[in-house]
Amino acid sequence: VSILVFLGAGAAVLMLALVLAARRRDDEPAEAPGLPSRAIMDLILAVEDAAFIASLHDRRIQRLFLSERRRLALAWILQMRREAGRLRRMHVQGVRETGDLRPVMEVRIAGEFALFVLICAILMMLVRLWGPFRARATVRLLHMGVGALAVLGNRIAVGAAMPAEASAS
Amino acid sequence: VQVFTQVVWWANNAALGVLLYRGARGRLLREYPVFYTYLSLVLSTSLVLFRLSFASRHSYMTGYWTSEILATLLGVAVMWEFYDVVLAPYRGVRRMGRAVIATLVAVLFLKFAVDVAAQPATVLMPTTVELQRNLRFLQALLLVVMFMLLRYYRLVLGRNAGSVFIGYAIVVSASVINLTLRSALGAPFQRWWTVLGPMEYLVSVVCWCVGLWSRSSNPVSNASLALDYAALSRQTAMEMARLRSRLVGVFR
Numbered sequence: 001v002s003i004l005v006f007l008g009a010g011a012a013v014l015m016l017a018l019v020l021a022a023r024r025r026d027d028e029p030a031e032a033p034g035l036p037s038r039a040i041m042d043l044i045l046a047v048e049d050a051a052f053i054a055s056l057h058d059r060r061i062q063r064l065f066l067s068e069r070r071r072l073a074l075a076w077i078l079q080m081r082r083e084a085g086r087l088r089r090m091h092v093q094g095v096r097e098t099g100d101l102r103p104v105m106e107v108r109i110a111g112e113f114a115l116f117v118l119i120c121a122i123l124m125m126l127v128r129l130w131g132p133f134r135a136r137a138t139v140r141l142l143h144m145g146v147g148a149l150a151v152l153g154n155r156i157a158v159g160a161a162m163p164a165e166a167s168a169s
Numbered sequence: 170v171q172v173f174t175q176v177v178w179w180a181n182n183a184a185l186g187v188l189l190y191r192g193a194r195g196r197l198l199r200e201y202p203v204f205y206t207y208l209s210l211v212l213s214t215s216l217v218l219f220r221l222s223f224a225s226r227h228s229y230m231t232g233y234w235t236s237e238i239l240a241t242l243l244g245v246a247v248m249w250e251f252y253d254v255v256l257a258p259y260r261g262v263r264r265m266g267r268a269v270i271a272t273l274v275a276v277l278f279l280k281f282a283v284d285v286a287a288q289p290a291t292v293l294m295p296t297t298v299e300l301q302r303n304l305r306f307l308q309a310l311l312l313v314v315m316f317m318l319l320r321y322y323r324l325v326l327g328r329n330a331g332s333v334f335i336g337y338a339i340v341v342s343a344s345v346i347n348l349t350l351r352s353a354l355g356a357p358f359q360r361w362w363t364v365l366g367p368m369e370y371l372v373s374v375v376c377w378c379v380g381l382w383s384r385s386s387n388p389v390s391n392a393s394l395a396l397d398y399a400a401l402s403r404q405t406a407m408e409m410a411r412l413r414s415r416l417v418g419v420f421r
Contacts, residue, residue: 003349003352003353006302006306006345006346006348006349007345007346007349007350009306009309009310009313009342009345010309010341010342010343010344010345010346010349011342011346012309012313012342013309013312013313013338013341013342013345014338014339014342014343014346016312016313016316016338017334017335017338017339017342019316020316020319020326020331020334020335020338035412038415038418038419041419042419045419045420077416080412080415080416083412084409084412087405087408087409087412088405088409089323090405091401091402091405092321092322092323093323094401095261095398095401095402096259096261096262096322096323096324097258097259097260097261098260098261098398099260099261099264100261100398100399101260101261101262101264101265101398102398102399102402103264103265103268103269105399105402105406106265106402108406109402109405109406109409110321112406112409112410112413113409115413116409116412116413116416119413119416119417120416123416123420135420136420139417139420139421140420140421143421
């Protein structure tokens with residue numbers, strides 16, 4: 001294992017050197033803001049449209065509709081990711097020269113960005129695999145499941161606290 | 170093979186001589202004093218070892234490993250100097266880099282302490298190859314941290330600093346790989362070791378010669394200074410959270 005760790009470290013540093021050698025000036029200003037509207041995504045995921053297309057009973061049109069909506073949903077998520085990237089770039093360009101930069105805060109922001117990118121990746125995977133409508137249904141189901149678990153957890157916590165309070169009184 | 174190795178070895182020395190001469194002419198010695206001390210040490214020990222190769226094998230081997238350890242220790246100082254020079258305009262990033270390095274070194278020492286507690290005999294008496302490999306591994310970690318800081322804060326290196334980084338990264342990575350294979354495979358790897366060692370160094374020296382031929386300062390950032398770090402960071406974190414809830418909210 002230690003041999004693999006050392007060999008991996010050596011190979012990683014060599015890769016970094018190559019990446020740095022291939023890198024050009026990377027200090028361009030962050031591009032203009034472009035936060036996509038929520039209303040657009042609501043239109044992309046409109047259930048009425050899906051119901052209307054389904055009522056036509058034409059497989060070809062249904063496939064075309066789903067493929068177009070999938071493409072639009074992916075573009076919307078990508079735009080959100082770009083916006084998060086722009087925000088992060090603006091932050092690092094603004095703070096990198098200050099002397100009172102705090103590592104904990106920087107790690108927190110990097111973590112927020114990483115979490116956002118992870119959520120984007122999961123959503124994009126769901127949209128690619130099952131289409132935007134099923135992806136939305138899955139997320140809703142997950143959200144409801146998490147909510148139900150939270151309620152159950154609260155009830156258990158309250159139930160556990162009650163006998164203790166009763167015996168104390 | 171022996172003639173080829175000799176040619177590469179002399180080419181290395183010639184290139185190192187040119188590098189030192191250009192450094193003195195371009196006043197780069199003042200900017201990177203530790204790095205040029207390292208190069209002088211490599212060149213001088215190379216010539217001393219050449220003289221020792223005519224003496225006994227024992228004295229040559231002693232001289233070789235002593236010079237290798239000295240060069241590797243000085244290499245750690247080179248890394249420290251590189252951090253200082255490149256991150257000089259970015260005080261906060263430099264402070265953060267040092268904090269990461271200190272944490273990294275503390276973790277390595279902790280691991281060392283745990284290993285010593287478990288197997289004192291094997292850990293406290295490493296071979297010279299293992300000691301050198303471990304020091305090079307530390308340098309590799311420092312290079313990775315530096316690279317990550319450069320990438321994350323979108324810092325751009327000038328020609329001089331860029332070539333120092335790339336050349337040194339080649340030296341360190343090739344050394345870690347060679348030393349690991351030498352340590353694992355033992356004598357059968359010795360033949361490759363004698364050929365690969367000088368060749369990898371020649372690639373780095375050529376890289377340094379190209380990048381350090383003349384003085385070139387690091388690009389100055391045109392971004393304005395942040396007035397209130399705390400407020401700006403809070404705002405960025407809040408915006409990130411808002412974006413996240415918006416993204417998830419659409420699918421909910």
